[in-house]
Amino acid sequence: MAGSIIDYGNNKWELRISGGYINGKQKRHTKRIMATSRRAAQKELDKFYLEVANKPKIDDGGKITFGKFVEIWKEKHNAKLGLTTAANHNDLLKNRLLPAFYGIPLKKLSTDRILDFIENLKQPNINRRSNKQGGKLSATSIHKHFKLLNLILNKAVEWKYIDKNPCQQIAKSDLPKPNYHRLPIWNEQQLKMFLQIIESLPETARVVKHKAMFYIALITGTRKGEFSALTWDCIDWEEKSIYINKSTKYIKSSLNEVSKPKTEKSERKLYIDDYTLSLLEKHRETQEKYLLEHNYENPNGYVFLAVRRRNGELVPVTPTCLPNWMNSIIGESGLAHITVHSLRHMAATYALNNGAALTTVQTMLGHTNIRTTSIYLHDLDEKRKEATAILSNQIAQLRDSDIGRSK
Known part of the structure; x- marks a missing residue:
């Protein structure tokens, strides 16, 4: 088996696999691991060798650009999704993601570049259609762009084009968050x-x-x-x-x-x-x-x-x-x-407010996750008044009863 193991002590090992020579320089794949014995480290070396051997040879040493990878992603993944989902992805790519990242090599797509992109989306732009917000994209729209970028780069990691997804390295506090607005319903x-x-x-x-x-x-x-x-x-x-x-x-x-x-x-x-x-x-x-x-x-x-x-x-x-x-x-x-x-929101709200169980409403709407169902539930003034009246009557009965009064 090609490759070697370096013992650094304290159960720390480095795995090395030769990747041949490019322009007279040896290319080496390395990986640090923890293993309790040389035999265990050897097993990890065997696995690492298979990973390296199955890794596609990409564009002269991994210089494939985001734009070129998107073409691969569309063919292997996006085309197999539902029609509306695929079309929505294509719109996000065409309008903003590809113009921003097309010629950048995947390996040079850093967290800083992505954060700059997110910050740019937050800025007003008179050419945008979002006239209601003065040309600004909504928080939900910005989140959709980031979510798709993250999905694409996750596939790049899965298919061995890059080792890490830079989206995953962004601090939680800096991640764009959606701001879902509940649809209006009739009382x-x-x-x-x-x-x-x-x-x-x-x-x-x-x-x-x-x-x-x-x-x-x-x-x-x-x-x-x-x-x-x-x-x-x-x-x-x-x-x-x-x-x-x-x-x-x-x-x-x-x-x-x-x-x-x-x-x-x-x-x-x-x-x-x-x-x-x-x-x-x-x-x-x-x-x-x-x-x-x-x-x-x-x-x-x-x-x-x-x-x-x-x-x-x-x-x-x-x-x-x-x-x-x-x-x-x-x-x-x-x-x-x-x-x-x-x-659809009204069906869920009226059903729940009139005694249907939340799990029944979930099944009715065809939701996989009950959290999604909860988003569809709205507060109805009349039902809130009824709840107050019921509670008020019960309290009044307790207040006006003879229980606890001194004789």
Whole structure:
């Protein structure tokens, strides 16, 4: 076995592996270890030799640049991720990460360079789209850039391109931290107002279709990509349930797909009420008539079809379908603006405030981690008032009772 062991005493050893000669100079790989005996050190030398032997020969002695490595990373890792995740990564790389680090060799990518990059992201820039913050990126956006850089450099370590990830050497106090803002939700009075408005609308095919989507999102907490990809075979009419087993990933009309949902936990069975079921029945009847009249086919059995066909085929609605309909109503009503994802927060909040267990809400939303579920929970004023009234009544009973009074 090529290599040697140097004994420094006190169970300290140095492993040495020859890496050949470059321009007449010997290249040597070394590693310091702790071992209780020479035999144990020899075993570590054998492992070290395999590490060195399997280490790829990179760009003339490890001079590969960040930009060149990103090309490798995209092919080996990013391309295998979900469509929206991969697209988001590509945007972060294109807009800021590659311009900042493209030509820098991986081995020269230091913590100081990364900290300078983070500091630069914090500065106002009139060319940025973040007009709400005066051209400044949000803390969450800055954290996303750092998180992706850290992910890429972790892969560089894993694939033996570099020995250490400089992101991991940054002090905890200097790490960018996200500042997640909870989405606004409607209180009971606001929700009541919206429900009364949509119930007063004429029962056209379009209204029934959008109401069905709205109620599914509100009652089950499904993501917009999940109810967009819902198919008729995933509705159990007798059990009054829907099965979520796929999701629409949509970037633009030329870049979209229907595939598995976000995580394994996202595949789940959810229950709906009689009213939502009746909306789906009405929608199915009008859809069947529509398909028959136009001699169209819906081979995949999508519940919610887009108005326009794509490449001659019927496709599921885009993620903007329901929010566009909701916004048209919200704009005329004076209600506070909310998003479709707000309905997911409302499903969790109202369920929990009305007696559902946190673990049940976690399963309903398809969360892997219950901490994520807790982010979706909002405080409702009415429930807080109820809690105060309950506690106040109990205290009043104790105060006004005869217990403990002297006779």
